[in-house]
Amino acid sequence: EALQMWGGKADAMCGQHHWPVWGKQRIDTMIRQQRDLYKFAHDQTIRLMNHGLTATEIAETIKLPASLEGAWHGRGYYGHIRHNVKAIYQKYLGWYDANPVHLDPLPPLESGKKYVEYMGGAAAILERAKKDFATGEFRFVAQAVSHLVFAEPDNQAARALLADTFEQLGYGAESATWRNAYLFGAQELRQGMPKAPPRPPMPRETLAALRTGQLWDVLGVRLNGPKAEGKHIVLNWSFTDTKEKFVLTLENCALTYLEGAQDAKADASFTLSRSILDEAIAKQTSFPEAIASGKIKFTGDAMRLAELMGLMDEFPRMFEIVEPRRVVVS
Incomplete structure (x- = not known):
């Protein structure tokens, strides 16, 4: 499509992870070679997969044709053919290469x-x-x-x-x-592992760009499943500025949400603006402060929210990679 749209027309091209290219002929050549580079990597990986080669074997086998190997922009200075073919393999077949030795190895x-x-x-x-x-x-x-x-x-x-x-x-x-x-x-x-300062709160501007459902998804990722064993918490949320309503449910060690609904039997119900939720997550205010100032209204047992938040993990900025982790994670 790029060649059809801009072939013989563009005077300069600026691409991601690359320096600018000038001249209609050079640009056309580069677009064609990039098109064929990606198609070659994809199709030849699939071909070798069908011969029974694993991702590692494909990476060891595949070679770019001379016309692409010799193109300056086709060299593996950033991405590399040996790296990318493994991603193509995983897209279609996942991590398991059908060898049962690799099905459930020791960590x-x-x-x-x-x-x-x-x-x-x-x-x-x-x-x-x-x-x-x-x-x-x-x-x-x-x-x-x-x-x-x-x-x-x-x-x-x-x-x-x-x-x-x-x-x-x-x-x-x-x-x-x-x-x-x-x-x-x-x-x-x-x-040793690099020392890094604690992770700062998520910026207020970033939070404002996220949908409310995405914020609940972030909480779901932070939930420590083993700590949540046996817990059942249901919270209603009503946002006055966005007119959104949600039911947030912790059950079976999983945090789920339903949009556009409220649960009559919820442990607690919170009414607030979405902007106040953003400020609380960004640690510009706290739920107790917002409740005291009247910015958050609630019915039911508000401590159930505190109980839920007590089940959340705080993720470290750094962790070991090439040696065992010094802190046990469960």
Whole structure:
């Protein structure tokens, strides 16, 4: 469509994640090559899927044709063909590659301990891994030593070797996003998880741009299911400025909502403007303050809302990636 609309007409093209391109002929060539790049990646991934190749095998097999491989804008400086074909595979087949070994594997911490045991212990792994590192077998060294780091996260020799391996993989990565991932992993192993200030409240302007249903969805994501076991809370909401009505229900450890309705048997009913809800979420006011000032009116047991909010998780700004999490999450 872009070629039909702008072919032979456009003098300059500015695309996402790319520098401007000038000249009608260069622009036409780039649009055609970009069109064929995406079509090639999609169709060839599907073709190889139908030959039984898994996502990892497809990434290892697929090669761009010379006409696209040699195009400056087709190089993997940002996205990469080896990365993108796995996303195409997952779109159609999901994460499971039909090999039952991968159906229900142990998580990294538990499997790491067993791999270390099977491979003869930390010293044996490090001795072999150093030899492979010296010969440039960085991809497998990363896989092997990662098991040791998860089994023994305080093993400084293992952390150092894995960090050095990630660094080499980063140096060799054409894709900037891959390079960033490798080098960030190396930094975590050497310096620990980056320290970050607490997550600030969501900006008032962002909240105002969200539909009310989206705010309830955010609460649903924050709900700690195990803490909500056995709880049943029903709250009515009526917004005076948007004329919206909702029933918010906690049941079976899930938070759902129904728009355009009210429940006669609700634990509590709240009447307020949507703007006051936004201010409360942005921590510019609190529910008790808004109730005291008359900006929120309620009937029933208002403490049921406090009980619901007490079941919400606060998400950390940072967490471990290449080593076991230090804080248990349930």
